[in-house]
Amino acid sequence: MAFSGVLKTLFRSSNLGSTTRNFSLVSSQVSNHTAKWMQDSSKKSPMELINEVPPIKVEGRIVACEGDSDPALGHPIEFICLDLKEPAVCKYCGLRYVQEHHH
Numbered sequence: 024m025a026f027s028g029v030l031k032t033l034f035r036s037s038n039l040g041s042t043t044r045n046f047s048l049v050s051s052q053v054s055n056h057t058a059k060w061m062q063d064s065s066k067k068s069p070m071e072l073i074n075e076v077p078p079i080k081v082e083g084r085i086v087a088c089e090g091d092s093d094p095a096l097g098h099p100i101e102f103i104c105l106d107l108k109e110p111a112v113c114k115y116c117g118l119r120y121v122q123e124h125h126h
Contacts, residue, residue: 073116076118084106086103086111090113098115101113104119
C-alpha cells in the first residue's frame with residue numbers, strides 16, 4: 024500500500040507525459056535494485072538481521088516502540104500490548120517485546 028502511494032506521488036511530480044512510462048521506469052528501477060541486492064548472498068536480509076535481536080524484556084503491560092533512540096532514525100511511536108505469552112512485534116521495525124513477569 025505504501026509502495027503504491029510512492030508511485031502515485033512520483034506520477035504526479037514527474038514532468039514525463041505518460042503515467043504508463045512513469046510506472047515502467049519506476050518499476051524497472053525497483054526491480055534492478057532488488058535483483059542487485061539479491062545477488063549478494065553474503066549479506067543478510069533485513070528480517071534476518073532483526074531476528075538476531077533477542078526479544079526485549081519490559082516490566083509493564085504496554086511498551087512504546089520508536090525504533091531507535093534517535094528520532095531521525097526511528098519511526099512513529101507504536102504502543103504495543105504485551106498480554107500474550109508470545110513476544111509482540113512492532114509493525115514498523117520488527118523489534119520484539121515480551122513482558123517480564125516477577126513471581
